[in-house]
Amino acid sequence: MITIFCTPKNFEGIFNIIQTNAIRSWRYLSKDVEIIIFGKSEGAQKIANEVSAIYYPDVKCSGNGVPLLSDLFHKANKIATFDILLFINSDILLPKRFIRSIENTKNKFSKFLLVGHRWNLKVENLINFDEVSTVSTFWKMSEIKGEKCSPAAIDYFVFRKNSLKKIPDFAVGRPGYDNWLIWYARRNFIPVVDISEEFIVIHQSHHYNFHNLKNNPKIFDRNKIPLEEDGKKNLKLIGDKVLNLLDADFSMVNGRIEKKTSKEYIYRNLGKLSIIFPEFSFVLTIYAKLYRMLLYKSIRDG
Numbered sequence: 001m002i003t004i005f006c007t008p009k010n011f012e013g014i015f016n017i018i019q020t021n022a023i024r025s026w027r028y029l030s031k032d033v034e035i036i037i038f039g040k041s042e043g044a045q046k047i048a049n050e051v052s053a054i055y056y057p058d059v060k061c062s063g064n065g066v067p068l069l070s071d072l073f074h075k076a077n078k079i080a081t082f083d084i085l086l087f088i089n090s091d092i093l094l095p096k097r098f099i100r101s102i103e104n105t106k107n108k109f110s111k112f113l114l115v116g117h118r119w120n121l122k123v124e125n126l127i128n129f130d131e132v133s134t135v136s137t138f139w140k141m142s143e144i145k146g147e148k149c150s151p152a153a154i155d156y157f158v159f160r161k162n163s164l165k166k167i168p169d170f171a172v173g174r175p176g177y178d179n180w181l182i183w184y185a186r187r188n189f190i191p192v193v194d195i196s197e198e199f200i201v202i203h204q205s206h207h208y209n210f211h212n213l214k215n216n217p218k219i220f221d222r223n224k225i226p227l228e229e230d231g232k233k234n235l236k237l238i239g240d241k242v243l244n245l246l247d248a249d250f251s252m253v254n255g256r257i258e259k260k261t262s263k264e265y266i267y268r269n270l271g272k273l274s275i276i277f278p279e280f281s282f283v284l285t286i287y288a289k290l291y292r293m294l295l296y297k298s299i300r301d302g
Contacts, residue, residue: 002102002158003080005036007059007067007172008090011043014124018091018204020047021127025093027051028129033099034081039067054079062171066230069170069177077162088156089173092118093127093202095139101195101252102158108257109193113185114158117196117245118203119146142202151245154178155203163190168237171230182243186276193257194248240275247272267292 004026008019026035035053037044048055056079060071076085084106088094105114121142128134155178157164164184170177185192246268250257260269270288274281 001032002084003034003082004086005076006090007039066171070167111163121146123204174231176234176238179242183241192248193250195252
């Protein structure tokens with residue numbers, strides 16, 4: 001089984017609804033899933049008690065009180081019961097089939113990073129996960145009304161315990177650390193598996209007016225620098241170490257994991273190698289140019 005860990009916002013207003021929905025959906029996956037709720041957000045202990053989760057209030061934060069990804073991963077690796085961990089944002093609803101994809105991945109790789117797209121959907125009411133018909137209706141409606149988000153927005157990460165180490169002090173809920181995690185996995189030859197084709201994962205849409213945020217992290221200045229303080233720090237830590245779902249080197253389709261081999265992926269990957277391995281950027285740039293010339297020739301010649 002797996003250990004799911006998160007750090008929610010205060011359970012107030014719309015965040016009470018969407019975070020309660022999300023965490024209940026994780027428990028609905030299986031009664032055997034371990035859930036760890038980090039941080040001192042108002043209402044966190046209450047929901048932890050409801051879903052039989054571990055409540056761990058003490059986590060390192062930025063000067064603005066935002067939990068740091070480094071400490072979350074460090075503590076989760078130490079206290080998790082299971083070997084497979086899932087870090088997830090607290091507004092994400094997971095379908096029942098999610099567990100099966102994890103089983104398929106862990107049986108194939110000793111180390112991996114499992115990620116995928118999210119679909120945005122406005123959810124304004126609590127979902128009754130005790131009613132099978134209600135849950136089934138919700139997911140059918142999600143397939144119709146959910147809007148697929150950018151490949152740069154990644155809200156869940158499944159990995160084997162202690163395989164992701166030396167995480168910088170990224171502020172959670174601010175830009176960039178999701179893209180850095182994909183870069184880190186590729187950099188360390190950890191297979192990155194995109195499971196977006198398997199099912200829909202719902203991000204419940206919300207505003208950005210909450211307790212530890214001074215400015216909307218989605219708003220940038222004309223130089224594409226976030227106006228929000230913790231977001232600026234994140235981007236400084238990340239530098240150009242940015243990849244997204246299009247850079248996953250494996251995909252899962254109908255339960256089968258396959259290495260990406262399309263010409264589109266190969267062409268894109270060639271341009272990313274110097275970002276993944278900057279110490280070899282000169283050689284890799286030349287290699288990419290030569291390979292692209294051969295690839296273009298093979299396409300042109302039929």
